[in-house]
Amino acid sequence: MTGLQSRNADGSAYGRPPQHIDEELARVGPGTPCGELFRRYWHPIAEADKVTTRPQNVRILGEDLVLFRDKKGRAGLLYPRCMHRGTSLFYGKVEEEGIRCCYHGWLFGVDGQCLDQPCEPDHGRHRDVARQPWYPVEERYGLVFAYMGPPAKKPILPRYDILENLDPDERLECARTGGQTGDQSMPIAPYNWMHLNDNVMDPYHVWVLHSTFTGPQFAKEFAIPVQSVDFFAWEQGVCYSAVRELSDGRILDRVSSYIFPCIMSVPATRNLEDARSTRISWIVPIDDTHFTTFTAGKVKPRAPLFQNVDFAGKTWAEMTIEEHQDTPGDFEAQFGQGPISLHSEEHLATSDRGIVMMRRMLRQQIKVVAEGGDPLGVAFNADQATVKVPSGNFYRSRTAAE
Ligand code: FES
Ligand SMILES: [Fe+2]
Structure with a gap:
């Protein structure tokens, strides 16, 4: 029973106990547990x-x-x-x-x-x-990366297989994608990095926030409820596989990846071709209450790296307050959690399994660093510094799935 329930059986908001942030994970400054973990990786700046x-x-x-x-x-x-x-x-x-x-x-x-x-x-x-x-x-992929940790522990700057070996009609592009407004109008998001990090392993919000609550902001397939979601740990983080049965009988398996400690590879969100993901996005904490993002990806002609999210015909920056209420997106949902979410008053449910796995992994690796070890995914040998990213939208026929 939570303190809130024991104090007010009728659920009144009166007399709520003080709540707090997750100090171990949310803070990233020098000398903080997560700050020391993050200082063992390269970050784009x-x-x-x-x-x-x-x-x-x-x-x-x-x-x-x-x-x-x-x-x-x-x-x-x-x-x-x-x-x-x-x-x-x-x-x-x-x-x-x-x-x-x-x-x-x-x-x-x-x-x-x-x-x-x-x-x-x-x-x-x-x-x-x-x-x-x-x-x-x-410098790599058009981005400048910094290593801010102990010099003797500097790892090799990783490569990602989906950003390597370009086809003749492809080129690599990068952009500062910034806050989560969907239109690059906000270079820095004014809230804690965990809000977006948690969002990476949250396939259920794609159905609610981006499809059924607001109307379709991305692919129409997202309005189909997921039939099953499997979260699994992989060698570099956590993945989910979200399976939907389409009206034409095909099965869509959408695999999205969290790459430790604050990187994501979200597969295409508009045109869900049967293909691996072609982009990587880095969440970069500016401080405890601000972050930015950078994205690098393979781009083909007529397939730009960045497309504005459509909110009833407007970009995010053009919307009124009422329109932000009527058609919220990632920014509104994550900004709505406050400068740093009060983690002690969360009620994590079965749909949050992926978030629980990510946070557990972060705590385990904070401990590894505190005990003098090398955390997950750092490589000191160039042969081991290429990450094989599992993300993509994958189709199969119903019979193959059975
Ligand atoms: S303050 Fe004197 S050289 Fe910089
Ligand atoms: Fe989202």
């Missing part, structure tokens, strides 16, 4: 073509940093407060070899190495031991 010689502020996992590209083309990610007397490198100027602080001209390479101290004798006799705090970055 920007689209590569948006990283230029103009320094930009970025906030990732609760840390403020400055991102730039030096004139040799190398991306750099530095702690913003200059090690000399603390002004921000946001006001620095990028040169061939790094970024020069505006105040007294100390120059730092993309690895934080101090290369020049122009006001000091001999340009800084001890400049070689001066180092601005920095994080390593690598």
Whole structure:
């Protein structure tokens, strides 16, 4: 019996006990349990073509940093407060070899190495031991990834099989897909990363929120109730297989994947061809109450990476408050959970099995990290750093299914 029930047998809202967030999972700052787990993985922080010689502020996992590209083309990610007397490198100027602080001209390479101290004798006799705090970055799939964990534990930046080996008519595209509004109008979602992460293993909301409550926002097949849903752990996370029987007698098996710790591969949502998923989306916590997303995918002519979600003929940004109420989507449902959901007052039910599995996996891996081990999915050998993604929309005939 919950505290709420014991206090008020009639269900009155009066005298409710205080509720709380899941401290272990929700917080991602330095030194927090989940923050330390997340710091053992690479996270995308920007689209590569948006990283230029103009320094930009970025906030990732609760840390403020400055991102730039030096004139040799190398991306750099530095702690913003200059090690000399603390002004921000946001006001620095990028040169061939790094970024020069505006105040007294100390120059730092993309690895934080101090290369020049122009006001000091001999340009800084001890400049070689001066180092601005920095994080390593690598570029792949059109994105810049950062590793913000212990240097000795830096894994190989993973590859995903569905983003490799392009056909001649395919190309790879990436985008900052941002908040969950469906129209890229909100680069940063103003709520906790878990709200979207939980949504990844939630096939039932596809039927309710995206189909029957609002009217169809995605494929018409989603309005058919799922016949069975199987959640299963795989070597990189959790998957679900949601099976529907279509009116033409075929069986649609929709397989969606949660890739540990905060990555998803959701199969196509408009045109449900019999095919594997072609895209990966990363949920990137900005801090405890904000996140953004990046998506990379294989794109064919006339099949863009990103299509606006249609809300009764409007994009999300064009809608009135009343229209947000009448045709809510992922943003409304997840924003409606608050800045960080009060997990202690949740009532997880049988439809939440996948969420329970994901959270259990996160807790297990937090423990692995706390005990000095290497968490799920990190690879230190390039041969083992390609993830085989199970996602896709798969069809079979009814007889084959029996
Ligand atoms: S504060 Fe940066 S060089 Fe002095
Ligand atoms: Fe959704």
